[in-house]
Amino acid sequence: MRMALFSLVATVMALGASPAIAQEREQVKLVFEHALPNVEGKRMDAVLVSYPPGSKSLPHRHAASAFIYAYVLSGAIRSQVGNDPTQVYHAGEGFYETPGAHHRISENASDTEPASLLAVFVVDSKDGALTIPDKDATPK
Template sequence: MRGAFLVWVIAVMTLHASPTMAQNREKVKVIFEQALPNVQGKKMVAVTVSYPAGAKSLSHRHAVSAFIYAYVLSGTVRSQVDDQPAKVYHVGEFFYEVPGSHHRISQNASNKEPASLLAVFVVDAKDAPLTAPDKGTGSQ
């Protein structure tokens, strides 16, 4: 009886923890993907990244060939690429990542307001996935 109760408590805690964990993560949506007709073997992919208040992405790397242009659509986004200092970007500001970059910090800079950005990738057509979390940080 006590074992069944413990299993029930763990199950309830897990169910309640999952939505909280999901709310602290970004949501990525592919909005455009097209082969580049004038650059053989390359494609352009555009995604929106939406961050609820206080949400963040795991530290990650992108496909080896990816050049990325990121433009803040709403709110404020804190970003750190490679060993550059972390910086907060506001609506209308942008940053970029060269191929092979390590995106150490990518998060909503506000704990009260949502934020979003548009990320445009120019990448080898065969490179996948576009984003991979660092080993040991869990899956995205």
């Protein structure tokens, strides 16, 4: 499993994890999805999240069953999950979210450099959307 994750990170980095176009929102690309053969009813999904300079995600939750490990590929990501303090994670660092966690802040910590992360989800196979924006979150 560990080698598969390292291979996935290398593949994502080769795809180009730092888009140069300016925009306010993150770009999300599904890069891997597979049923877990040794855990019935579960699958693993991986998404590449690219943040142009100054961009951010809307506050959100993930699929109710989702356990997530996020690994910063480039730049720096500012994150706040639940009521934990806001933290900045740099390339090579990672963090996790437990099922039902509220991701209040997820944004590029820089206004001048792009940032990206690989988020690996372990979810129930029947779950649909991986990310659900807060109902009161309005795009700006």
